Amino acid sequence: MREKLRKLGLDLPLLPTTAVGSYPKPEQLVEARRMMLAGRLKPKDLREMEERATKEWIALQEEIGLDVLVDGEMYRGDMATYFAENLEGFKISGLVRSYGNRYYRKPIIVGEVRWRGPITVDWWKFAQALTKKPIKGMITGPYTMMDWSFNEYYSSRKDACLDLAKALHQEVRALAEAGAKIIQIDEPALSTRPEELEEFVVDALEIVTRGVDAYFIAHVCYGAFEFIYPQMLELPVDNFDLEMSNSELDLVELFRRHPFTKDISFGVVDVHSHVIESVDLIKKRIRRALEVLSPEQLWIDPDCGLKTRTREEAIGKLQAMVKAVEEIRASLREG
Amino acid sequence: MELLTANTGSYPRIGDKPEQQKHRQAYARWEKGEISDEEFMRVQDEVTKEVIQEQVRAGLDLVTDGQVRWYDPISHIARRLKGFEIDGLLRFFDTNFYFRQPVVEGEVRWIGPILVEEFSFAKGVSPVPVKPVVTGPYTIARSSINRHYSDIEGLVLDLANAIGREIGELEKVGAEIVQVDEPAILKNPQDLELLRNAIEEMREHFKSASLALYTYFGDAAGIYEKLQELPVDIIGLDFTYSGNLVDIIEEKGSSKGLGLGLIDGRNTRMEKEAEVLPTLERIIPHVEGRPVYLNPSCGLEHLPRETAFAKLKNLVAIANKAREVLG
Numbered sequence: 001m002r003e004k005l006r007k008l009g010l011d012l013p014l015l016p017t018t019a020v021g022s023y024p025k026p027e028q029l030v031e032a033r034r035m036m037l038a039g040r041l042k043p044k045d046l047r048e049m050e051e052r053a054t055k056e057w058i059a060l061q062e063e064i065g066l067d068v069l070v071d072g073e074m075y076r077g078d079m080a081t082y083f084a085e086n087l088e089g090f091k092i093s094g095l096v097r098s099y100g101n102r103y104y105r106k107p108i109i110v111g112e113v114r115w116r117g118p119i120t121v122d123w124w125k126f127a128q129a130l131t132k133k134p135i136k137g138m139i140t141g142p143y144t145m146m147d148w149s150f151n152e153y154y155s156s157r158k159d160a161c162l163d164l165a166k167a168l169h170q171e172v173r174a175l176a177e178a179g180a181k182i183i184q185i186d187e188p189a190l191s192t193r194p195e196e197l198e199e200f201v202v203d204a205l206e207i208v209t210r211g212v213d214a215y216f217i218a219h220v221c222y223g224a225f226e227f228i229y230p231q232m233l234e235l236p237v238d239n240f241d242l243e244m245s246n247s248e249l250d251l252v253e254l255f256r257r258h259p260f261t262k263d264i265s266f267g268v269v270d271v272h273s274h275v276i277e278s279v280d281l282i283k284k285r286i287r288r289a290l291e292v293l294s295p296e297q298l299w300i301d302p303d304c305g306l307k308t309r310t311r312e313e314a315i316g317k318l319q320a321m322v323k324a325v326e327e328i329r330a331s332l333r334e335g
Numbered sequence: 336m337e338l339l340t341a342n343t344g345s346y347p348r349i350g351d352k353p354e355q356q357k358h359r360q361a362y363a364r365w366e367k368g369e370i371s372d373e374e375f376m377r378v379q380d381e382v383t384k385e386v387i388q389e390q391v392r393a394g395l396d397l398v399t400d401g402q403v404r405w406y407d408p409i410s411h412i413a414r415r416l417k418g419f420e421i422d423g424l425l426r427f428f429d430t431n432f433y434f435r436q437p438v439v440e441g442e443v444r445w446i447g448p449i450l451v452e453e454f455s456f457a458k459g460v461s462p463v464p465v466k467p468v469v470t471g472p473y474t475i476a477r478s479s480i481n482r483h484y485s486d487i488e489g490l491v492l493d494l495a496n497a498i499g500r501e502i503g504e505l506e507k508v509g510a511e512i513v514q515v516d517e518p519a520i521l522k523n524p525q526d527l528e529l530l531r532n533a534i535e536e537m538r539e540h541f542k543s544a545s546l547a548l549y550t551y552f553g554d555a556a557g558i559y560e561k562l563q564e565l566p567v568d569i570i571g572l573d574f575t576y577s578g579n580l581v582d583i584i585e586e587k588g589s590s591k592g593l594g595l596g597l598i599d600g601r602n603t604r605m606e607k608e609a610e611v612l613p614t615l616e617r618i619i620p621h622v623e624g625r626p627v628y629l630n631p632s633c634g635l636e637h638l639p640r641e642t643a644f645a646k647l648k649n650l651v652a653i654a655n656k657a658r659e660v661l662g
Binding site (some may be wrong): 093094095096097098099101102103106108147149150151153192193272 | 347348349350351359362363366406407423424429431432433434435602603606636637638639640641642
């Protein structure tokens with residue numbers, strides 16, 4: 001797919017480094033969001049703080065040396081709720097428990113899902129104006145939006161998913177028109193009901209991406225993609241971003257049996273652990289990937305968004321990752 | 336026609352009203368060490384009582400304690416058995432709920448009552464019968480990492496022994512019906528014989544209590560006839576995954592009592608009488624076994640509290656209408 005990247009005008013080094021999406025929010029921003037929700041802070045003031053935090057993460061990513069940057073999602077709460085709040089057809093539910101003493105509010109589809117206008121485009125433009133490196137456009141995919149929402153309107157999961165796909169297609173088009181060349185579709189729920197992949201998920205992603213000239217990445221976390229592999233390769237995207245460091249899966253075996261035919265963003269640092277991986281450990285993981293993947297199809301990133309880590313942990317993990325990639329690149333050049 | 340109404344298991348422990356926050360607040364304070372175990376227990380007692388009253392207010396004939404004290408359906412049982420350690424979070428079937436995964440480090444054994452106190456408390460505060468709910472040996476085994484047994488059979492049978500003993504204790508304190516949840520069998524129908532052996536092992540440990548085997552989060556149509564052959568008294572079925580379960584019951588009938596999960600316990604959409612009644616009219620004449628329950632397809636904790644209550648009220652209204660129509 002390097003040809004496609006070149007055609008889009010993207011000249012990326014071998015083993016491009018990137019991040020998955022979210023970074024930790026500064027404490028003041030977390031507090032400010034709380035105050036805004038309680039009606040004690042103006043949206044305009046919150047926006048200013050979000051912009052400041054975004055600027056800081058763009059600068060940090062440049063300093064660390066990532067090749068493809070993300071805006072850090074300083075303006076998002078939950079990845080599904082954020083889109084639900086900005087699309088037509090949704091309400092937000094009362095509290096539901098996710099585990100232990102953690103509760104969240106879940107989107108409810110109450111009417112026909114429709115795109116009202118750009119959701120993430122302003123933030124993409126804001127972030128892209130701060131750097132020469134490409135910024136990924138980021139959307140939560142139709143399958144995950146459907147699976148993570150209650151559905152009071154559509155008669156089936158398929159119908160809900162396909163309408164979401166139509167709405168999100170417009171967002172993707174708007175991102176591409178604004179200049180986004182790499183667009184990531186977050187589908188952490190993808191392996192939830194494996195039989196649905198062929199029933200309608202392939203169609204849904206075809207609707208999302210159809211006719212849009214961009215390099216598409218599908219982000220699938222929570223391991224478990226072995227249940228949908230190799231069928232998953234039918235999805236119309238260029239790159240799969242997979243959680244690998246936190247997976248007990250024997251990839252080498254799996255990819256030997258069914259070669260991976262797309263590009264892959266290979267997660268090499270665990271986002272659930274406080275421990276910063278050593279450069280050697282990360283290099284070992286990359287070398288293992290290179291046993292079954294060619295360097296031309298390999299991107300390197302963390303397993304998932306880093307928002308649950310501290311700022312220092314997130315930076316430490318990315319620095320170790322970039323250093324490991326630089327050393328591997330050098331050894332590849334030497335042959 | 337004797338159609339009863341029941342809850343299937345969990346019930347939301349907090350709601351969106353200010354007075355419905357106490358469980359969450361007490362939990363947070365207990366985690367920080369600001370309140371004692373006893374104090375947290377007292378709050379859990381209070382909330383258990385409230386969720387039972389709420390189920391009674393909705394009009395149910397058979398309630399549960401809402402599993403208010405459970406961290407999750409798997410680790411709540413496993414952590415009180417010998418042989419288990421408790422590990423990290425894992426997704427609970429295809430829901431957006433996470434459980435702590437048990438790790439089997441040694442021989443699994445029952446070492447003392449797990450649910451007896453919870454059940455006795457619930458029974459003591461409920462004006463209507465209470466049904467204890469236990470996660471079954473097969474589902475616990477499938478949800479665990481096995482580092483001790485050479486195969487799953489050994490683990491399942493030792494778990495069946497332990498859970499059978501627990502049911503024996505529940506029976507001693509007055510449980511007349513015990514629900515054993517085995518959602519995992521729907522994804523692993525090849526293990527039905529193993530499930531049968533596990534149920535036979537469990538049955539060694541109690542006498543007269545009715546055993547209700549509940550399945551959910553999957554389509555039971557393909558194994559419906561096999562489920563009918565198991566040594567259980569009642570079978571719980573989730574209709575939200577299946578296109579033809581109703582046809583199969585209509586055709587094959589049921590020699591056992593049934594728990595009809597026709598009310599979706601995972602979606603906020605309210606069922607319409609006109610959708611559920613015709614299904615009941617089709618199924619009920621073919622069911623010889625007793626009792627027949629109308630219940631949610633699964634525990635209600637996947638819904639907001641307000642919606643859970645509305646679902647139960649709706650369920651009772653539909654059952655009342657069905658009794659009228661079916662005579």
